[in-house]
Amino acid sequence: MSILVVAEHDNETLASATYNAVAAASQLSGDIEILVAGSGTSGVAEAAAKIPGVAKVLNADSAEYANDIAENTAPLLVQLAPNYSHVLAPATTFGKNVMPRASALLDVQQISEITAIESDDTFVRPIYAGNAMATVQSTDSVKMITVRMTAFEAVAEDGGSASVEAIAGTGDAGLASFVSQEVSKSDRPELTTARIVISGGRGMKSGENFPLIESVADKLNAAVGASRAAVDAGYVSNDFQVGQTGKVVAPDLYIAVGISGAIQHLAGMKDSKVIVAINNDEEAPIFQVADYGLVADLFDAIPALDAELG
Amino acid sequence: MKVLVPVKRVIDANIKVRVKADNSGVETANVKMAMNPFCEIAVEEAVRMKEAGTVEEVIAVTAGPSQCQESLRTALAMGADRAIMIETDEVLEPLGVAKLLKAVVDNEGPGMVIMGKQAIDGDNNQTGQMLSALLGWSQGAFTSKIEVAGDSVNIVREVDAGLQSLTLKMPAVVTVDLRLNEPRYASLPNIMKAKKKPMDTTTPADLGVDITPRVNVISVGEPPAREAGVIVPDVATLVDKLRNEAKVIS
Numbered sequence: 001m002s003i004l005v006v007a008e009h010d011n012e013t014l015a016s017a018t019y020n021a022v023a024a025a026s027q028l029s030g031d032i033e034i035l036v037a038g039s040g041t042s043g044v045a046e047a048a049a050k051i052p053g054v055a056k057v058l059n060a061d062s063a064e065y066a067n068d069i070a071e072n073t074a075p076l077l078v079q080l081a082p083n084y085s086h087v088l089a090p091a092t093t094f095g096k097n098v099m100p101r102a103s104a105l106l107d108v109q110q111i112s113e114i115t116a117i118e119s120d121d122t123f124v125r126p127i128y129a130g131n132a133m134a135t136v137q138s139t140d141s142v143k144m145i146t147v148r149m150t151a152f153e154a155v156a157e158d159g160g161s162a163s164v165e166a167i168a169g170t171g172d173a174g175l176a177s178f179v180s181q182e183v184s185k186s187d188r189p190e191l192t193t194a195r196i197v198i199s200g201g202r203g204m205k206s207g208e209n210f211p212l213i214e215s216v217a218d219k220l221n222a223a224v225g226a227s228r229a230a231v232d233a234g235y236v237s238n239d240f241q242v243g244q245t246g247k248v249v250a251p252d253l254y255i256a257v258g259i260s261g262a263i264q265h266l267a268g269m270k271d272s273k274v275i276v277a278i279n280n281d282e283e284a285p286i287f288q289v290a291d292y293g294l295v296a297d298l299f300d301a302i303p304a305l306d307a308e309l310g
Numbered sequence: 311m312k313v314l315v316p317v318k319r320v321i322d323a324n325i326k327v328r329v330k331a332d333n334s335g336v337e338t339a340n341v342k343m344a345m346n347p348f349c350e351i352a353v354e355e356a357v358r359m360k361e362a363g364t365v366e367e368v369i370a371v372t373a374g375p376s377q378c379q380e381s382l383r384t385a386l387a388m389g390a391d392r393a394i395m396i397e398t399d400e401v402l403e404p405l406g407v408a409k410l411l412k413a414v415v416d417n418e419g420p421g422m423v424i425m426g427k428q429a430i431d432g433d434n435n436q437t438g439q440m441l442s443a444l445l446g447w448s449q450g451a452f453t454s455k456i457e458v459a460g461d462s463v464n465i466v467r468e469v470d471a472g473l474q475s476l477t478l479k480m481p482a483v484v485t486v487d488l489r490l491n492e493p494r495y496a497s498l499p500n501i502m503k504a505k506k507k508p509m510d511t512t513t514p515a516d517l518g519v520d521i522t523p524r525v526n527v528i529s530v531g532e533p534p535a536r537e538a539g540v541i542v543p544d545v546a547t548l549v550d551k552l553r554n555e556a557k558v559i560s
Contacts, residue, residue, distance in 0.1 A: 139525065
């Protein structure tokens, strides 16, 4: 049987998390098909068809899917799922919203946020904010799965030529209507895919001090993140949040500035390849996961780092 | 309108969990337990809605072994009016819990269910969405703002790209995120009063729900450990190490 990957996109561009979900699917046995559900999605479907190893793209281009309303998309998944052995979606707010709704309607116990695949029915997933790893076996006939994107290296974007098949919409469920979306605009790389991330915590003292780390970020072509403490204090908006309840990142280099290292934050970044911690409290737990620690006042250290990078 | 608030008893968020030596799970014996933090936010929101006059009655519900009554008592001390204990020693999975909650909703007829977006033990982030699906209701997942407006509710959702505003048709299941509110601490007089508030006990069998697990837990292990790092004396050394040792910057 085939595997269905539910694509995440904004109706114009295929989200990077989709490539990670396809990478997970490629470790299972079966052909990979991709579902693009949205409105005005021919470009997204074409991008999905170019992914090497994809057998077919299903393009459900219909108004009710324009804003990822779970009540509208779940019935489509319910209709398609019985034809597949597995349905995978990225464990982003998109996948976390729609997949459990579809799973319940299918009477399937979803497996959330897998980080490794042991076999076609056995998966590894973090529990307790990553403080333990559970190996679990699904007994359901269709495996409904969300994929932690940082655990699966994205597949190539080009080289394939899958066919695109248009499929009909399932209609508007009439339960929820879209009002608006506030999207943060930035010229910097996206937090979840950046090679380098520099994050500020409560030690930044104010949102007005974030330009200090933004300047360093620009020199390193890095994304800017924040701890929950910094977000809760109103220094930056919630889409900057790295942690168990925010975004999970695993860049080549993660620089934590003025972040103490609460368990919830560590859960979102401890799989980074190299971790740097800059904090004036040498007892801060962040130093326990840091490869390089600098005990210093960030208001001295960050301008110095900025200058050192030229 | 009645509001139903499901709550879960979990290992206290401040406790470092330990994996059992036989890899069958994490150690829960003699470990401090507490209400799941997201559930506290849900209770707080429901109680505030009652204080604002939007809601007449707040009903807390939980499922699990009898000790889970503690979390119901906490909810009652925070301001919930009464509680329902679904007692079972079976392993509970999100789908099973959603089915139990659906049965309670069918009996109680609330206009809204407010619950945490996930529990910090299993980290599944499923139960609210599943309950909403089984009921055929609208769903507002990961909300940071809830405003009831007649027969609909305006919500703001925390999504990866920023904030999404939706209008949901009532009845609705809404799951809450961290920034929705700051939960109160129950005062001692309220903790005393909570002991006298009504608590009904039922079971999955009474509710006619099959909670047989669908997932076998093969093992639970430690996450990969990071090797100890070094403390560098100054910024120049840090940059040198990143360039020439770790080779992560140019």
